[in-house]
Amino acid sequence: MEQAYTLSIFSENSVGLLNRITSILTRRHLNIDSINSSESESSGIYRFTIVVKTTEAQVKKLVLQLEKQVEVMKAVYHTDSDTVFQEIALYKISTRSISEGNLVEKLIRDNNARILSVESDFMIIEKTGHKEETQELLDFLSPYGVLEFVRSGRVSVTKPMGELEGI
Amino acid sequence: MYLEATLTPPVKETMRTSGADAVLRSFIAEDVDLIFGYPGGAIMPVYDALYHYQEQVRHVLTRHEQGAIHAAQGYARVTGKVGVVLATSGPGATNLITGIADAMIDSTPLVCITGQVGSHLLGTDAFQEIDIISISMPATKWNYQVTKAEQLPEALSRAFYIARSGRPGPVLIDITKDAQFEMFDFAYRKCKQIRSYTPVPTLNLNRVGEAADLINSAKKPLVVFGQGVILGNAEKEFRQLIEKANLPAATTLLGLSALPSDHPLHVGMLGMHGNYAPNVLTNECDVLIAIGMRFDDRVTGDLSRFAKQAKVIHFDIDPSEINKNVQADVAVLGDCKESLRALIPLVYERSHQNWLQEFEVLKGVEQCKVIEQDLKPTSGSISMGEVIHQVNLQTDGNAVLVTDVGQHQMVASRYTQFKQSKSNITSGGLGTMGFCLPAALGAKLGAPEREVIAVIGDGGFQMTIQELGAIFQTKAAVKIIILNNSFLGMVRQWQQLFFDKRYSSTEMENPDFVAIAKGYGIEGESISEREDLPAAVSEMLQHKGSFLLEVHVGKGDNVFPMVPTGASVSEIRLE
Ligand SMILES: Cc1ncc(C[n+]2csc(CCOP(=O)(O)OP(=O)(O)O)c2C)c(N)n1
Numbered sequence: 169m170e171q172a173y174t175l176s177i178f179s180e181n182s183v184g185l186l187n188r189i190t191s192i193l194t195r196r197h198l199n200i201d202s203i204n205s206s207e208s209e210s211s212g213i214y215r216f217t218i219v220v221k222t223t224e225a226q227v228k229k230l231v232l233q234l235e236k237q238v239e240v241m242k243a244v245y246h247t248d249s250d251t252v253f254q255e256i257a258l259y260k261i262s263t264r265s266i267s268e269g270n271l272v273e274k275l276i277r278d279n280n281a282r283i284l285s286v287e288s289d290f291m292i293i294e295k296t297g298h299k300e301e302t303q304e305l306l307d308f309l310s311p312y313g314v315l316e317f318v319r320s321g322r323v324s325v326t327k328p329m330g331e332l333e334g335i
Numbered sequence: 336m337y338l339e340a341t342l343t344p345p346v347k348e349t350m351r352t353s354g355a356d357a358v359l360r361s362f363i364a365e366d367v368d369l370i371f372g373y374p375g376g377a378i379m380p381v382y383d384a385l386y387h388y389q390e391q392v393r394h395v396l397t398r399h400e401q402g403a404i405h406a407a408q409g410y411a412r413v414t415g416k417v418g419v420v421l422a423t424s425g426p427g428a429t430n431l432i433t434g435i436a437d438a439m440i441d442s443t444p445l446v447c448i449t450g451q452v453g454s455h456l457l458g459t460d461a462f463q464e465i466d467i468i469s470i471s472m473p474a475t476k477w478n479y480q481v482t483k484a485e486q487l488p489e490a491l492s493r494a495f496y497i498a499r500s501g502r503p504g505p506v507l508i509d510i511t512k513d514a515q516f517e518m519f520d521f522a523y524r525k526c527k528q529i530r531s532y533t534p535v536p537t538l539n540l541n542r543v544g545e546a547a548d549l550i551n552s553a554k555k556p557l558v559v560f561g562q563g564v565i566l567g568n569a570e571k572e573f574r575q576l577i578e579k580a581n582l583p584a585a586t587t588l589l590g591l592s593a594l595p596s597d598h599p600l601h602v603g604m605l606g607m608h609g610n611y612a613p614n615v616l617t618n619e620c621d622v623l624i625a626i627g628m629r630f631d632d633r634v635t636g637d638l639s640r641f642a643k644q645a646k647v648i649h650f651d652i653d654p655s656e657i658n659k660n661v662q663a664d665v666a667v668l669g670d671c672k673e674s675l676r677a678l679i680p681l682v683y684e685r686s687h688q689n690w691l692q693e694f695e696v697l698k699g700v701e702q703c704k705v706i707e708q709d710l711k712p713t714s715g716s717i718s719m720g721e722v723i724h725q726v727n728l729q730t731d732g733n734a735v736l737v738t739d740v741g742q743h744q745m746v747a748s749r750y751t752q753f754k755q756s757k758s759n760i761t762s763g764g765l766g767t768m769g770f771c772l773p774a775a776l777g778a779k780l781g782a783p784e785r786e787v788i789a790v791i792g793d794g795g796f797q798m799t800i801q802e803l804g805a806i807f808q809t810k811a812a813v814k815i816i817i818l819n820n821s822f823l824g825m826v827r828q829w830q831q832l833f834f835d836k837r838y839s840s841t842e843m844e845n846p847d848f849v850a851i852a853k854g855y856g857i858e859g860e861s862i863s864e865r866e867d868l869p870a871a872v873s874e875m876l877q878h879k880g881s882f883l884l885e886v887h888v889g890k891g892d893n894v895f896p897m898v899p900t901g902a903s904v905s906e907i908r909l910e
């Protein structure tokens with residue numbers, strides 16, 4: 169059965185590694201749902217967080233092939249329930265269209281969102297959460313006219329203790 | 336450099352050199368004395384440095400970069416050492432790609448050095464600029480672009496270490512022209528370990544114990560072995576294991592020669608054109624013991640009907656091979672020499688008499704239905720099999736066999752008698768036509784004391800025929816047998832069997848191969864009569880230098896047995 173898996177890949181900081189990683193995925197016709205990379209808790213070691221939809225049999229092979237790359241120290245996969253994860257979304261909307269009544273206040277409160285910037289003609293709202301949550305807010309705002317929308321890749325930390333030791 | 340590694344102390348004191356000079360010094364520090372390549376603008380500084388080191392590093396100029404890399408592969412396969420290739424940027428580099436892919440899938444250790452445009456020109460579509468790092472990425476074990484001379488010793492020491500350690504493979508180092516000219520303080524330190532890279536997984540003795548239990552309980556065990564046994568230098572241990580427990584052992588195409596062909600426990604070759612007994616009995620064994628092989632689809636046929644009744648033990652050095660195609664009940668990760676050493680004391684002596692007898696019976700069937708006619712036909716045109724048979728008789732199984740891809744490859748692999756390891760060089764995983772001639776050159780230069788016999792089809796020969804020039808110039812005494820059926824025979828066979836005899840673009844009008852060889856200063860002879868075969872093979876073998884023997888074989892001959900695509904291995908057809 170296909171489901172979302174979060175791959176966490178720990179590696180050296182190499183110029184071409186992203187290419188190597190994505191080619192392992194694309195070779196198997198896997199679409200990358202989201203991708204993020206940053207330095208990890210150990211200095212000099214980078215962490216890629218990649219979300220793919222696939223089967224467990226496939227993802228097991230994937231992590232072994234990823235780990236096989238010379239620059240990769242460790243690759244692990246998790247289901248959503250085994251990780252704590254977040255995505256961040258930014259919404260740019262016209263100030264005029266949304267400034268009636270207490271709409272803004274309600275929307276900020278209900279959604280646990282915040283306003284990053286208010287200009288005379290537009291405002292920027294930020295919301296952090298799971299995709300469905302940021303999507304919900306997008307759907308809510310759409311009738312008012314969303315000028316720009318962007319959602320980040322997933323960042324996630326794993327729940328099981330000890331499995332990333334030795335990196 | 337971003338790859339954290341443990342290095343040995345410098346081989347020599349630091350000294351001021353150019354990047355190009357450092358490349359040669361690094362080769363020498365890695366005991367490289369023979370390299371293959373082709374010059375051009377972006378690699379000229381390295382060629383210039385080479386000029387000063389001719390005494391220590393011999394360079395073989397092939398006639399095409401593909402020839403250079405296949406030659407390096409042949410050299411690496413016969414010696415077990417790293418093959419080294421030089422090429423220029425752009426087209427020089429792209430011409431290497433087929434060989435890189437071939438070396439990757441067949442686990443051959445190579446270090447390829449390509450020149451690159453000056454670093455200030457990178458990304459500008461400069462003359463002969465191509466992003467060879469991106470192009471070669473999926474086909475290399477590791478690659479790296481050097482833009483500063485000071486990065487060179489580190490990049491090269493890692494390159495050699497990565498290419499040869501663990502499961503070997505090709506590495507590419509791309510060096511910008513300015514880095515080749517740049518002067519710096521050179522000191523070479525060999526690489527011993529890389530932080531992010533585990534070439535050999537630690538052996539888990541519990542797994543070895545579980546494997547031994549399964550083997551000891553087996554009534555019908557079958558060993559299937561691959562090139563891992565050769566790459567792991569584990570031929571001796573492998574033999575001890577099978578002899579102790581009397582385990583029948585079947586080889587993959589690349590495992591050939593790891594065990595002498597006439598060993599009583601050698602039950603033949605697996606796969607699409609392998610032997611009848613091991614293919615059929617794969618689906619009857621109760622424990623399948625895979626050693627250093629990767630269950631390629633040409634070996635397994637339809638996976639859903641492959642050895643389903645058996646418990647599977649898989650010995651491999653590469654964790655990503657475990658459960659990739661065939662689910663293992665016990666996986667023993669590690670270097671197979673070490674794993675087998677641990678396993679041998681735990682397995683019981685057994686005779687498996689009845690089970691071994693089953694192989695004999697099926698072997699008899701194949702012998703009578705296929706092999707007899709293949710090796711000793713009495714009428715019609717010469718068969719490929721009888722040529723190989725004649726070579727066996729006259730070389731006593733001591734030659735190195737190098738083959739190309741097609742029917743002749745399958746026939747030669749089926750019938751060549753091997754006595755010693757590292758004697759079979761062929762393009763297995765990629766099936767690269769054009770591989771043979773240059774690979775045979777590299778093999779001969781790597782093992783000058785051995786007879787090297789190249790068996791090539793008339794099609795594949797014309798893919799790298801220009802390397803006759805390199806054979807001529809190096810005076811390498813490669814013996815070349817062209818099995819000429821005037822067809823792309825293997826494709827023709829499929830057209831006959833699966834495409835209703837529509838022979839679309841597979842017939843060839845061929846040139847006079849002997850005249851071409853003579854043009855290159857290589858002696859040759861062409862035969863088409865059965866009675867001329869023994870004398871012609873003898874003349875070829877007696878001849879001091881390289882020799883080309885063209886044998887006209889049956890145009891419509893097919894290779895059997897055959898596991899048709901999509902069929903199960905036990906559905907192997909004898910005709
Ligand atoms: C580079 C390359 N192109 C195409 C093929 C597909 N192919 C496999 S076998 C074969 C025919 C080979 O003909 P020949 O060299 O005459 O050998 P034969 O089968 O006749 O012995 C072809 C075209 C290949 N393996 N490699």
Ligand SMILES: [Mg+2]
Binds near residue numbers: 741794819821823824
């Ligand atoms: Mg042919």
